[in-house]
Amino acid sequence: MKILVTGGAGFIGSHIIDKLVEKHEVIVLDNFDLQVHKAKPNYLNEKATYIEGDVRDRHVLSNVLEGCEAVFHEAAVVGVGQSMYQIHKYMDVNTLGTSQLLNILVNEEHDVKKLVVAASMSSYGEGAYKCGNCGIVFPFLRTEEQMKQKKWELICKCGKPLHSIPTKENKYQFANSVYALSKKNQEELCLMVGRTYGIPTTALRYFNVYGPRQSLSNPYTGIAAIFLSRLKNNNIPVVYEDGLQTRDFINVSDIADANIFSLNNPNTDYRVFNVGSGLPISIKSIGETLAAMLGKKIHPQVTETFRKGDVRHCYADITALTSLGWKPTISFETGMRELITWSGTQVADDKFEQATQELKEKGLVE
Template sequence: MKILVTGGAGFIGSHTVDALVENGHEVRVLDNLQKPVHQTGMPSWLNPEAEFMLGDVRSKDDWKKALQGREAVYHLAAYQDYLPDFSTFFHVNSVGTALMYETAVETGLDLAKIVVASSQFVAGEGQYLCDSCARKTSPVLRPESQLVEGKWEHACPICGEEMYWQWTPETHVSPPNAYAMAKHSQEIQALTFGQRYGIPSTAMRYSIVQGPRQSFYNAYSGACRIFSLHYYFDKAPTCYEDGEQCRDFVNIHDVVRANVMALDNPEMDYKVFNVGGGKAYTVSEFAAIVQREFEDRKNKYLADALIPGKYRFGDTRNACSDISALKALGWEPQNTPEQSVREYVDWLYEQDNVEDILDFANKTMKDLNVVRDVKA
């Protein structure tokens, strides 16, 4: 099959390209190599058997060229950042998706499938249960007035007792910021335009994806990157809040298997699927996994992660996705966070431009005033 992969030079995109090429598909990549994700330009890992096209999903002309002769699309290109440039989130993510469907419909392109990348962040804080009230609720993001006091947990709006997170299904939607709203818009477009114009479409709502090729320079890209960079330089990383917030980590190879499965499975048409790891870990637990990996490699003790009472404004307290819908179709995660970390660190040690990256990452977070201190 002739397939277009947008964002195909990126983390999830490049691994998906590799799998599609290995399966015998003819793959074209559309990517704008935007900084800071592609800080050094064309990545070395881009599959040489894939056709590369430099272009932008905000350009209809680029869509026309990229879609020409294609039979399926993986729309994985996305913009994510901590910058408050709200319009860019919508221009790239929402409008880019609209232009894809618009171009396909206008040109009468007969597409067998469109797979659209979404995010766990669409669910926001997810669902919680109050044991005292036996009541489920969906809290909003915690206000800064709460965080600055070092009060991390969600309280029941009825009785005031602490609530406990639940595995969040695809039916739950509560986007807390511009990025999440734009990703939800992509889901709506995929299902609505897909059904309206007879283009089988699936939205994949990824949890926190881990593995090699995660950009060093993307401040948004998560725990494995920042913890690994600290331990690489024998420095203790920081866990925000109290380190007890729960996350759902999924290996890149499991994500790729889900992506490939969506290509020719009609049971996935016109639906949204959570793609997660199926097991919750606290951030402190994940930091310890990274720590052990580096201790084994360096054959020495490394300092535990610091918990100094800092927080990132806008973070969800817990984020764990219910993956039962995808498991019912025969998919399930096969890799552990330990394997994800090992693969990432193997890749990290192969890179030759690591020296300035940690300072770059820390400066970015400081300049954006994302990391803040609890009131003394």
């Protein structure tokens, strides 16, 4: 089968490609965005064909789609904070880039029989919670007033403390950044058009993906990569709030497997799935784990300040996809070790302070 991977020079796309080329002919469309790639990455797979071009360019996209029977749509600009001041760019690449792809699938002849789109847990906003009084609740973001008082945990409307529980796919999506909204647009557009025109489509809501090849010089995305870049330069990882906010960290190899699984399993058609580990891990402990594994006596700096729009806890309920047969296989410990080994071969350009300064200038960090 001939398969198109958009954004395939990036972190996740490149791992999908390495698995696909074993059985398929793969064509990649990527504009080699300079924020992600300082130069052409050395991991590009020689069995795949790379076309340098933009997903917003109808002509080039139409050409690369020729003869393709499946599409993995990974191309996107990726950065929650940055999206709040580069609003046009994020909507343009992510939302309109996806509409360009769908426009072609609807209006031109093609052979596409499967579309898998990279969606994101960021579209949930806060995760799901349980209250001793009210049962399962889906709270909105914490107010700025609450955050200023450094009351980090969520409180139910009834006044009781809330406890985080796994988030299921049917939780309402309170997208709380332009990036999150653009990812919500991408999955909804793909599923809606796919259903209408009978193009089997699967949206995979990735949680926090980590692993080799994540850009160590892009300060806008990937907390594990950002901390690693800080530590490799002997700088202190900066942690907002009290550091006990949690996320779900999933290894990139498991994400790539979920993509291949979706391609081969018709039960995933026209559906959306969480792809995470199902385990909550605190942000502070990511910094501590990486420092310990690198053998550095550097402790994360817990700032007790906050970024506007940050969620407190969100981790995945993965039963929808595991009940079909996919499951995560790489433990956090093994995955982090592999990340450290890979990072030893990389030069990390730590641009965290520049990115933070931009957020401060826009009033996005308190």
